[in-house]
Amino acid sequence: MLDFSFKAIAITNEIDLNKIALQCGIPKKFTWEEPLILRGNILQSILGKDVDNSKSVLLFSFGSVVFINHSNDEEIKVLLKYLQSFEPEMDLKNIGRYSDDYSLHISETETLELTDEYVVVPEYEPFYPELISTVLAKSVALEKTEEQLGVIHDRLETMIDRLEKGKLRIGNKELARTTAKILRHDYNTLAYIMILDKPDITWASSNASEFYDKMIDFFELNDRHKILKSKTEILYNIIDGFSTISHSIRGLFVEWIVVILILIEIVITISQIAGWIP
Structure with a gap:
């Protein structure tokens, strides 16, 4: 053997x-x-x-x-x-x-x-050594990406805890950094590890293609990829929610500033008419 x-x-x-x-x-x-x-x-x-x-x-x-x-x-x-x-x-x-x-x-x-x-x-x-190596390489790279996704989840959980405590203000830089991490994770998984792409040899040999497909299925690379994509979509939805809340708070703040300025202008005008101020 x-x-x-x-x-x-x-x-x-x-x-x-x-x-x-x-x-x-x-x-x-x-x-x-x-x-x-x-x-x-x-x-x-x-x-x-x-x-x-x-x-x-x-x-x-x-x-x-x-x-x-x-x-x-x-x-x-x-x-x-x-x-x-x-x-x-x-x-x-x-x-x-x-x-x-x-x-x-x-x-x-x-x-x-x-x-x-x-x-x-x-x-x-x-073709056996290269195909086995390719599957193993993608598997460990995916494992690394899966852990990085867990770190992003922990970060978002902290932000959710702050919302539950009534701390609604979320800085643009914080949102941008978190969004960048999600985008990087998405890029590393789909565009760079290329889970869905097959080596060239599999297009030239049916035996190689069959063996590679069996290895991919056994290591559950496609299923793991789908789970990561699903989790990433959830992260995007959460970030969208944070952005909506943050923008709403900023919009409300600007509206109150405008109202206060209008009130100040009215008070000044009335005071001038009444002769309270020259």
């Missing part, structure tokens, strides 16, 4: 693949749809030692990294340190917060077997 091990980590919100490819001497322009694969001589030059040909690292533009057959934690640390030179905002202290380990086994079996920890296939196909 042949084994492949995978370790997926969400390290940041975005990785500039073209910058890394240029540094590695890879003459190719990468798009969002494809990962940058480091292997062979390139991987050896980064690690500073000989590397088994079975090892590789896949970098995804939406901030995830997948290590294939890297059982040595020291090698992973060296590679992450190398990536930090391109993405300084990476927090290496909490790097394993959004991660997942998985395995691919090739065995004499009649059907494909999917579990939480591994997948068993009857024979090896070249």
Whole structure:
């Protein structure tokens, strides 16, 4: 039985693949749809030692990294340190917060077997490592986004508590910051992680397409994406409510100012007519 091990980590919100490819001497322009694969001589030059040909690292533009057959934690640390030179905002202290380990086994079996920890296939196909890596990369990136959504929910809950206590004034900057966080979450989920997009190989091979669809279903990526979209819509509705209240309060304040100015003008006019003031 042949084994492949995978370790997926969400390290940041975005990785500039073209910058890394240029540094590695890879003459190719990468798009969002494809990962940058480091292997062979390139991987050896980064690690500073000989590397088994079975090892590789896949970098995804939406901030995830997948290590294939890297059982040595020291090698992973060296590679992450190398990536930090391109993405300084990476927090290496909490790097394993959004991660997942998985395995691919090739065995004499009649059907494909999917579990939480591994997948068993009857024979090896070249597309298996990349498709598994893609699903894992999207899963951990989605996990990171799900937690960020929880932080936004907590922030809105604080604002709702203030409303319940009668503190109706909400600053424009506060509303703008919260709205920006929701928009960023929406962008990271739909436009950048590209949950609904399929790798190019799946359009060329029906076997690859079938395998990818099974992996996506097993990891519930589409369902998780729908839940996130639904929660995001709720957040937008809450923000709209806050904005309506805030604008109403400001409009009422302006109306009272106008009324007070009119009253002052009337009092001054009457006083002048009555001779109370020159």
